[in-house]
Amino acid sequence: MSLLHDSSPYTLVICEKPDAAERVAEALSEKELNITKYGNIKIFILKRSGRTYVVCSAIGHLYTVSSPFQKRYVYPVFDVGWFPIHMIDLKRKYISQRIAIIKKLAENADVFINACDFDQEGETIGFNILKYACNEKQTTAFRAKFSTLTKTDVQEAFRTTVQGLGIGLAKAGRTRHIVDFIFGINLSRALSESFHKFNQGYRVITIGRVQGPVLSYVINREVEIRTFVPTPFWRLHAELAKADSTIIAAYEKKRVLKISEAQNIKKRCRGKKGVVTKVTKSKYNQFPPFPLNLGDLQKCAYQAFGFIPSQTLRISERLYLNALISYPRTSSQKLPPSIDYLRILKGLQRDKVFNKDATEVLHGKMISNQGPKNDPAHPAIYPTGDISKYVLSSSENKLYDLIVRRFFAVFGEVAKMERISVTVDIDGYLFNTYGKQTLCEGWLKFYRKYVNADDKLILHLVENDELSPKSLVMEEKFTQPPRRYDQCSLLEKMEQENIGTKTTRANIIKTLCDRGYFSGTRIFATDIAFAVFDVMKQYSPEIISVEMTRKIEDNLDKIERSKMDEKIVIHQAVDQIMDSLFEIKKAEQEIGGKLGQAVIKTIHKQHRLNLCPICKKGFLIIIRSKKTNKRFVGCSGYNAGCRASAPLPQNGTVTSTGKTCSSCGWPIVNIRFKRKSTWRLCTNTTCISKKMVKKDEM
Amino acid sequence: MKCRICKREAIEHNSGFCLYHNECITKIEADFEKWQQAYGELNWQTYLQRLSERPETGNWTKECCYFLKKRKEA
CATH class of the missing domain: 1.10.460.10 (Topoisomerase I, domain 2)
Structure with missing residues (x-):
């Protein structure tokens, strides 16, 4: 029995994710788009150039590598093969229905198009579906290769499908x-x-x-x-004044290794006037950044917003599936003109947030800076210029802003900066200070909020200027362990x-x-x-x-x-x-x-809080009662007679902050709940600070 | 043979320290000279005391400092 009413042959399009399938179907559809639902699974049926296209989707990998031996203690395991995921992971039974539908759809299809993401993972997903669910069609299927899910890109990809493209990727x-x-x-x-x-x-x-x-x-x-052993060194800073303004200059040796030498310099320079011996001005260029690849995006998002890399990947995938950005899993740092800069910038002009900057880039030379890394499958990450159909979440908005501004920055002019170095002689000892200022903002005007490029201004000085002494500080420092x-x-x-x-x-x-x-x-x-x-x-x-x-x-x-x-x-x-x-x-x-x-050691460390404030010998630890199965804080010196204990909330993950309450000396813990809210509380139920809060509430 | 500080397996050619604590002892001994030069006069016990009080000092190095101090006192 066919899943479709019409029994004539059709083209079966396989996408990697349901959202991508919907986008592809919308882009290909010339008239109306029919959507058939089997449970939660959507199939899109459309007409294109007189031919019927059926667009279905996987949900990531439908097949996985496993061993026929299900017993988890058996090893070595070398007898491996590809199995439907629902056979291996019982929690993912819903996969079986999806495979069954694809198998059924494959029966009446005469042309197969793999429209999964064009990379190793996407190719593996498509290859396995074509091999196992579509009866060995992996070599005869066509490949649609696109880097964004915009209508024009998808249509172009389906006009230029190639047979057998990506087999190497799939094998790898x-x-x-x-x-x-x-x-x-x-x-x-x-x-x-x-x-x-x-x-x-x-x-x-x-x-x-x-x-x-x-x-x-x-x-x-x-x-x-x-195993780090720090070694001491000293730094000397002189505060000098000219009229009402001051500068802080550092002694030319960044590290003075002997206290006697540092003391001697301090003694000799204290209260002495400084004379400016050299003022050097040098101009330098700050070139625009490279277009973003996934690694760069993950680094920038971590620095700017504190997103961990897996979070950035997740958010960028959501932006891609909504056709706001190009395919994010790329290592390329190149933006070829074929992506159509003009169309993208005109699209971004429609967004009032980016209108001004997009217009400025459009009036420029529109030559993109290119990085050294290349990825034959996809260009660097760029905004598509489409307007979002839904309201972006806060994190999506942040990441999208970063991607768009970086896109503008790669088209920006070189930023011109000036560095001013001043050398001051105090009784034969040389002290240096420097400042920098932007002469031409260039690309920085688009991307300043994501780079540390603030100007450091110093007062205007010329050679032989005399500076009066204000203070001279000798600081003891130690070498630092690696970060x-x-x-x-x-x-x-x-x-x-x-x-x-x-x-x-x-x-x-x-x-x-x-x-x-x-x-x-x-x-x-x-x-x-x-x-x-x-x-x-x-x-x-x-x-x-x-x-x-x-x-x-x-x-x-x-x-x-x-x-x-x-x-x-x-x-x-x-x-x-x-x-x-x-x-x-x-x-x-x-x-x-x-x-x-x-x-055991790791668990103990995780459960150990601070020193017990009652007996001051044992440690307060998180214990789960065998009798009631409830957790509480108790002293490790219980057997020695200490009865310090306090209840804990029974939900959420408890982690030690390492800090103690300033009112009672009991440990302060963080309790993180599933919905990401965190409580920070003193474990002592009779703590004075809590009583004060209760009184205030009343 | 076990490490005298952490009870990990001691390395063969050493007098009873594991790989990590042995590395610390070597570094502590090597850097004593740098500290002496830096401060002029500095005895071994003061060096160990100051080293163990620094926040930059590694945890294993601190364990070695306590061990070496105790050994000297004993």
Whole structure:
């Protein structure tokens, strides 16, 4: 039985997501667009040049790599294949209906068009649907390639469909999934089983091909910080005045390594006049930024709004699906003229927020600055110029503003700046100060709110000017440990080292946080992370090395360009992992013990608050009562007689702030609820500050 | 053999410290000279005391400072 009333053959279009399918159908439809619903699944039927088109969609991946053995403790696993997701993940049963509908639609279709996103993931999604749900149509299907979901782009893509385009991408994508599955499933099962056999309870302990090197970056940084030994040095600043204005000049040596030397300079210079010996003015250019790729967007959004990379990816995908921006999963920093700058800028002119800037760019030369990175699949991220059909959320609005302003900035003129350096001689010792000012704003006028380019003005000085002394400060300083990674700088590091893909990087970091390896906004490595790292270093050092994962990435690139057979890469992965698994199995008891201790330590640290304000010996810890299953705060010195305790709210995640209440000395905790609201409260129910609030309320 | 500070496995060629604490001890000893030069006169105990009080000092380094101080006192 056909799903459609008309039994004549038609063209079946497969999209990656339901929203994309709707956009594609709207763009292709010449007259009316029929929408048929099967449960929650929409099918779009339309006529185009006298032919019927049926547009259906996946919902991300419908097929996944798995092993026929469902028992989670079995390893090694090398017998892998592609399975419908609902067979593997029982929570996603809704996938079965979608696959059944696509299979039914494929029966009467005579032409197939893959309209999934044009990258490794999108190609893998389309390839699998065509192979498994459409009866092996992956090689005969046509490919529609577009970078935005605007009407003109989609129509152009369907006018120029190509048969067999993207097969290399699909092969590389499928191989990536298989290799990652082989590494991930085997090593994670080996670790989890080692833990399970020699400890109470079950805990998923994972490690993977890309997770390994990322873990190693964070651990290495953590070791640098924890083993850091600061060394002292001194800085000298002189405050000097001319008439009513003052300047602060720093001693020419940024670090004076001996206190005696610093004291001597201070003694010699104190109360002495300064003479300006040199005033240098130098002009320099600040070139416009490069067009945004996904990594750049994630960095800028983190710096400007504090969005973590996975959040930026999610928001940018929503903007793409609403045809406001081009495809965001790109590594390109180039904007070719073929995207039609004029049309985009005229579109942006219609938006009153961007009208003035868009008009200004339109009156300019309209030559885009181009970055070095290229992506053959998609150009850099740019606004489409379409007006939003719905009201953007606050975060969508922020990100859209950033993308549009960056787009304007890449067309901007070079900004011209002037740097003024002044050298002052105080009793033979040289002190420097500098200022800078913008001579020509150029691209900065479009993008100033997202860059730190404020002018630093200093008073007008000429050579031989005499400056009267106001003060001379000698500051003791210490060398600083390296900065902790945050999600953004870690993503940058992954990008620099070329590990993972632009799509997967943010999720890998998120997975490591979810597994309890990392904590905090500035990333701290937990004891579990150290234990997993130590085990891997001992038994499978390749997995935490960048070289191995980079080599695999190179091989995947070769598969994409049809210069390597995927079987070779899979066999290499199997060979590599066999030895590691053998070693881990041999040392299972030792590994299980190590991991168990680390898990207990991490949990204890998470549950430990501050020093008990009552007994001042034990620590207040978060305890869950075995009798009532309710959580509360209690003292670790209970057995020694301390009865300090306080109830806690039973919902939400409790985290220690590390701070104590100024009124009673009890710890202050954060309680985060699902809807992102956070309470910050003193754990002491009889705290004076709470009584004062209650009194005020009355 | 276990590390005398953290009970991790000690490295073979060392006198009872794990890899990380051994690295700290080496750094503490190496940087003593820099501190002495910086402050002119500075004895080992004062150095350890000042080092352990600095917020920049790494946690493992601080553990080593406490250990070295106690060893000297004992």
